[in-house]
Each structure stands twice: as C-alpha cells, then as structure tokens.
Amino acid sequence: MIEQRVALARVAAVIALILLAPVSAAPQGQKTGTAPANWTAPKTPWGHPDLQGIYSNSTIVPLERPADQAKAELTDAEVDARVQQYKETLWGKRAGDTGFYNDFWWEWGKDVKRTSLIVDPPDGKLPLTEKALERSKIVNKLADRPTTYTDMNIFDRCITRSMPGAMMPGFYNHFYQILQTPDYVVLFIELVHDVRIIPLGNRPHIGQNIRQWLGDSRGHWEGDTLVVETTNVNDKVNGRGATFFGVGQELRMVERFRRASPDMIDYQFTVTAPSSYTKPWTAAIPLWKSGERIFEYACHEGNYAMPNSLSGARAEEAGEADKRR
Numbered sequence: 001m002i003e004q005r006v007a008l009a010r011v012a013a014v015i016a017l018i019l020l021a022p023v024s025a026a027p028q029g030q031k032t033g034t035a036p037a038n039w040t041a042p043k044t045p046w047g048h049p050d051l052q053g054i055y056s057n058s059t060i061v062p063l064e065r066p067a068d069q070a071k072a073e074l075t076d077a078e079v080d081a082r083v084q085q086y087k088e089t090l091w092g093k094r095a096g097d098t099g100f101y102n103d104f105w106w107e108w109g110k111d112v113k114r115t116s117l118i119v120d121p122p123d124g125k126l127p128l129t130e131k132a133l134e135r136s137k138i139v140n141k142l143a144d145r146p147t148t149y150t151d152m153n154i155f156d157r158c159i160t161r162s163m164p165g166a167m168m169p170g171f172y173n174h175f176y177q178i179l180q181t182p183d184y185v186v187l188f189i190e191l192v193h194d195v196r197i198i199p200l201g202n203r204p205h206i207g208q209n210i211r212q213w214l215g216d217s218r219g220h221w222e223g224d225t226l227v228v229e230t231t232n233v234n235d236k237v238n239g240r241g242a243t244f245f246g247v248g249q250e251l252r253m254v255e256r257f258r259r260a261s262p263d264m265i266d267y268q269f270t271v272t273a274p275s276s277y278t279k280p281w282t283a284a285i286p287l288w289k290s291g292e293r294i295f296e297y298a299c300h301e302g303n304y305a306m307p308n309s310l311s312g313a314r315a316e317e318a319g320e321a322d323k324r325r
Helices: 002-020 076-091 130-139 305-324
Strands: 053-056 118-120 175-180 184-189 195-199 216-222 225-231 252-261 264-272 281-284 287-289
Touching: none
Parallel strands: 195 216
Antiparallel strands: 053 175, 053 287, 118 281, 175 184, 184 195, 216 225, 225 252, 252 264, 264 281, 264 287
16 A cells, blocks of 8 residues: 555656656647638537537646746757657656556647747746745645545545646646537536536626636637636635646636637637736647547546555554554
8 A cells, every 4th residue: 555655646746747847749740720721710500600529738838938948939859859858757667666657548639839838928937926936835745644535636536627727738638528509608628527617698707705616707709719707716726736726716717719720729818816926827728629539537436546545644654653662
C-alpha cells in the first residue's frame, strides 16, 4: 500500500511538471485551422452559427510561457527537439517508480506553435497578486499524509475541475460535445463528467447567494461568436494543479466560441478575479473537431486511488509507531 501511494504522488508530480514546464507541440505536424477561401461557417436550422459536434482541446502547450522562453512561438526545429524531451520527462525511468501511462493512452492533440496558452498579458504569464502566490503555496501542496478523503483535491475526489479548469486541457479524456437548441447551448465534458447547460438571451444570472461548482453561465451571440459569461462559482476551489483550476467566488469568466474553419473552433476565455490577479488574463485554446465519441468517465466507480492512498498513509503511520516502540 505504501508503494502504491508513493507511486501516485510521483505520477502527480510528473504530470504537474510536464504541464507547467517547457514543452513542445506534438510530432504529427502543425495545424493552423485556416478556413478554405470559399468556406462559409454552417448555420443551424434556426439561423445561429452551428458549433455542434465533438471536439478535443488536447495540447501540450503549457498554460504559462516557460522561464527559458523569451518568444511567443517556436520554430519547427524547436518543436521537434522538445518532443523527445517531453517523452523522456513522461516515460523516463525513475528509481522506485512503478511507471506511468504509456504513449497509447496519451492524447497528443493538434498543437499550435505558441509557447503558452496565455495570449494576454503578452509575456504569457499569470498576473498573480501576492495574496494568490501565498495561497497557492498552501492549496497546491500535495497532502503528504491525508487523514481523510477531504484532504485530497477535488479532481482526486472525482467532483469537478472547477472553472476555468473544466475548459482547460490536461493529458487524457479531453473531449467536449457541443449541442444547440434555439434557447440553449450544452457542453458535455468527458473528463469528470461535467455538463454545462447555458441559457441564451438576456436572462439575468441567479441570485448572488446561490453558488455552484461550475458557476452560473449566460450566453448570447455577437455576430458569429458565442459569448458566455460565468459568475456565481462557489468558494471551495482556490488553486490549481495538473488537472484542476479554481479561482473562487469572485471569478468572472467570459468565453468566446467562433467556428473558424471546418475542423476548428477558435476558443478563448478571459478571467477576472481582482484578489488573485492584478489584471484580467486571456487564454486561447483551439477546439479541434474529432471523429471520436464521448466515453463514460466513471470516476467514482474506479477511484481505487482514494482508499489506497488513505490505507497507505495509515500503514506508514503504523510502521513509524512500530519503530518508536
């Protein structure tokens, strides 16, 4: 049990490292998402731009620009050179490690050459406040020895990835199905089985005393772009890890979805949260049309890591007690 818990901690550390460290685009080539000259974005029968379909936002472009990168885009040679570094980080042999997902399970995605998903500020960095920096040291620290399941983060507990986390890439199961009616847009998110039902029009947000894991979203059309504003997020997630990202109840998030080509939606979101960020920041994450289908993400049903982590912690405590005796 101890070995299982240690292995899980190492896997989490590796994932966090590769998603926040210098990484490159995937080896299958670059895609720009440029529409053909004679292409016209499709419409629904009721006249709205048609965004429907299954998309993936998988990418290994990091959220923030790595410290050793001074430019916004990579050359082809730099992309190719870093693919190998990325693989070695993922699957290199580490002493005492039981291993990690192999290449079969990994979703490489169709990446752009950018060095960060953040496009504003221009330096590709989160404009964190001092308060947020201090809070992240506490919130993002892995529980070395969890006493109960509540010591684990919300992704480990199969609850959600919060906002903006639910709309951000990671390493697998990053598929999104978009459905539309004249009055609603629905986003069915494969990872952790989240569903966002977004009313369209001028409906007001729910009362400020009502707080939800994914907040309250309201959408409207600006030309060919779907604009969605989300507020009313609860205050149970204030921090980020390799697979989740929450800002807390002050979050105001504005998303823009625009069908840019037959195989790509230009997706961007802007986050405003004054106590966490000195100014709003924007990330651009293309959604690529996929021929795959959504699978059930039965997280709780297969979450053997939770009891194993807790029993491993208890075994460590028992072993230390034996040594003291």
